[in-house]
Amino acid sequence: MPDGRLTLAFSAIDAANRDDPNRIVVRGVERPKELAHAELVTEWVSRLRPDSGELLLVAARGHHLQRWRLPRSSYPEGRAGYLRWRRDLSEQQATGLAAIVEGCGYTAEETVRIQQLVRKRGLGSDPEVQVLEDALCLTFLETQLAELAARTDDNKMIDILAKTMKKMSPQALALASGLDLDEHGRELLAAAAGAARLTG
Numbered sequence: 072m073p074d075g076r077l078t079l080a081f082s083a084i085d086a087a088n089r090d091d092p093n094r095i096v097v098r099g100v101e102r103p104k105e106l107a108h109a110e111l112v113t114e115w116v117s118r119l120r121p122d123s124g125e126l127l128l129v130a131a132r133g134h135h136l137q138r139w140r141l142p143r144s145s146y147p148e149g150r151a152g153y154l155r156w157r158r159d160l161s162e163q164q165a166t167g168l169a170a171i172v173e174g175c176g177y178t179a180e181e182t183v184r185i186q187q188l189v190r191k192r193g194l195g196s197d198p199e200v201q202v203l204e205d206a207l208c209l210t211f212l213e214t215q216l217a218e219l220a221a222r223t224d225d226n227k228m229i230d231i232l233a234k235t236m237k238k239m240s241p242q243a244l245a246l247a248s249g250l251d252l253d254e255h256g257r258e259l260l261a262a263a264a265g266a267a268r269l270t271g
Contacts, residue, residue: 076176077125083171084109084133091139097214105135108210115206119242126181127199130188131206133168165189194238205243208235212247216256225259232263 091103097111109132116123116131123131141163146156165186172182187193193200212235220228236244244264252260 077128079175080129080172080177081113081132083175084129084136084168087137087167087171088135090137093139095214105138108135108214109133111210111213112203112206115209115246116202118246119205120202123202124199126177126184127188127202129168129172129177130185131203133171133185134164134189134203134207136164136167136171138164161190201240204238205240208239209243209246209250211235212252212260213250216259217253220255220259225262228259229262229266232259233266236263236267 085106088105088109089103091105093104094101095104095107096102097107100107112134113128113131116127120127138160141156141160143153143156146152146159168189169182169186172185173179177185187197188200188203191200191204194204195201212232216232219231223231236247239247247260
């Protein structure tokens with residue numbers, strides 16, 4: 072049986088993400104984008120690590136909390152603008168999530184740990200951060216690959232996917248090979264896997 076405060080935290084996070092004006096079709100059902108995204112990341116975390124701790128599950132559910140409130144278009148074009156947007160977005164999400172979980176009964180120490188996970192502090196050395204990164208990458212491949220590939224040059228897309236795959240664990244890469252992708256998506260993923268091996 073789920074912990075009572077975990078249920079409360081999920082409900083509060085989902086209520087906040089339900090206001091997303093952006094919509095996405097996931098597995099044949101149209102939903103608010105960040106609500107669907109949060110559910111998928113939580114699902115992937117549970118598949119990657121069936122014994123996931125409560126704090127990791129909360130971080131998975133709330134990692135993109137109300138992401139639409141700070142759009143990329145509000146920052147300058149180019150890499151510097153992108154990096155500043157990503158940094159500010161991470162802080163917005165970590166701060167908003169802290170307010171939610173503290174209200175659900177999580178301690179200050181637990182809240183700090185949830186924020187560390189959301190900020191992906193310790194990527195490369197913290198196993199739980201890697202699980203969250205894997206789940207994010209798998210959700211990206213499942214929900215955004217086809218749409219992004221439709222408006223992106225194949226060579227650039229292969230480069231994007233190769234960089235994504237380099238961040239993933241062998242377990243996550245194995246799961247990626249079983250995703251329900253269209254033929255073009257499968258071809259791009261196969262080409263990216265080859266490119267990642269060559270440059271890895």
